[in-house]
Amino acid sequence: MDREVRVRFAPSPTGPLHIGGVRTALYNYLFARQNGGKMILRIEDTDSQRFVPGAEAYINEALAWLGIEIDEGIAQGGPYGPYKQSERRDIYREHVKTLLDNGKAYIAFDTPAELDAARQATPNFQYDSHTRGRMRNSLTMDPAEVQRLIDEGTPYVVRFKIDAGRAVEVNDLIRGKVTIKSDILDDKVLYKSADDLPTYHLANIVDDHLMKISHVIRGEEWLPSAPLHVLLYEAFGWADTMPQFVHLPLLLKPDGKGKLSKRDGDRLGFPVFPLLWTDPATGNVSRGYREDGYLPQAVVNFLALLGWNPGDDTEIMSMQELINRFSLEHCSRSGAKFAYEKGTWFNHQYLQMLPDEELAELFKPILREHGVNPDDFSDDYIRRAVGLVKGRINFVRDLWQHAAFFFVAPTEYEEKSVRKRWTAETPAQLTEMLQWMSQLPSLSPADAETPVLDKIKERQWHMGNVMNALRLAVVGECKGPHMFEITELLGYPEVERRVNTAIKNIQIPD
């Protein structure tokens, strides 16, 4: 069967898009692009109770940030719209009627209280072929009575009539054939008259069929209801065009047990959402990968490898490489603990690949945050400062702690190092060094390193103490790039200023 590949990502706008959902979207996208197919975004807002304003815009923005392009959807349109389920009521109503007319479904009036009572009374109660005969539904009631209740506006639901005794097969592309007995399925609610909306199961099957979806790639939590979906395709007479199913392993908590949740991020200190999210109801803020300083390519690369691998040791892959190499065969079947530390490693890798010019631009807002006006420095200066320290950062914001001294002279000197390196001879030595340096054409490694180091040896000074004292004076602590890279960029006048300030301010430890 070689039909056009059409996949969909179908989130519910019940909050910010979860990182697990992002991965599902990514896999759908990779699969679509690899096969020259279409990626559809469908909003599944059939639960009017849980609708959250802003969630839909969030989904669009998050996918766009990550570079997951949508071919058909609410924002980009397409031939099979509308792409939002709450705007497809007429379609669902019509299909519910088809099922009712075929005898594949029936109307049920049982109230929530009555259902609760039934569940209390019977352990493991299930609304199915064994129990529906004693419930209040169109199968047990007089047709005239049913009509009267409907006319009166009594709320009802439509349930799928599942026959017992069948072995339902689901052919999952990464798990193989999964067979389950229809007896354990209950007569799922397909439609609720109260809000004139279908439930997930009905809407999902109808839409996937109408939108000509070829592959349903979704989370493993849907595997148990896949047989129900197969039965639904059959009931509609669509079995021959039923999509292929792919159930992805879940993203699990980094420690403990269970699915990755928002709480884990708060508890362990990492984002669980792609973008910052402010809950409109509570005002609670959840951090996002974007605002935390992750590069979208790093997030994509990291997520792609959580549950899939290219079959060899390749780890760093661009979106295009992921598209080329993705395969369902190399998807794992078991849940993956969310190893967020590796995400920072990926970010480090991608930061190293970024040209210094771009990194410098990303650094400018951070300089401003710290009260430094980047316009006081040349682009070249900022670029070179960034280039000297970027090897040690995992996030753009880390640039500040490593490069701040290029922009602000130290006012404090790390105590421990002062005790270790600053001696009674230090002021005189540094003053003499300044003399030497002032004679040199520049303080670059090429011009200054050999002459200065040779002089230190000649004078038989303690190399570690002298150089670290200089570092202390210029940087404020014993850390950072090579000393002469620093002095070159700072230039002699600034070095002289900092050394003299240090000599004046640092007390010689006893």
Place this chain on the structure above:
RNA sequence: GGCGAUUUAGUGUAGUGGCCUAGCACGCCGCCCUCUCACGGCGGAAACCCGGGUUCGAGUCCCGGAUUCGCUACCA
């Protein structure tokens, strides 16, 4: 409880019966580099869930058990 899925180092994974004295990466530890801290390079500790079988030979196949995860709503 029922049903389904799942199982290689702490974590993500490679491995499709002999090439596995089980590879890679993150993390961890050590060494080197060195004026310092990083980076980097080099090295190290660390795993086939358990029990049976099949086979000349099993991480790889079969059976049983256990584990973990999911589902079990008028939520998706």
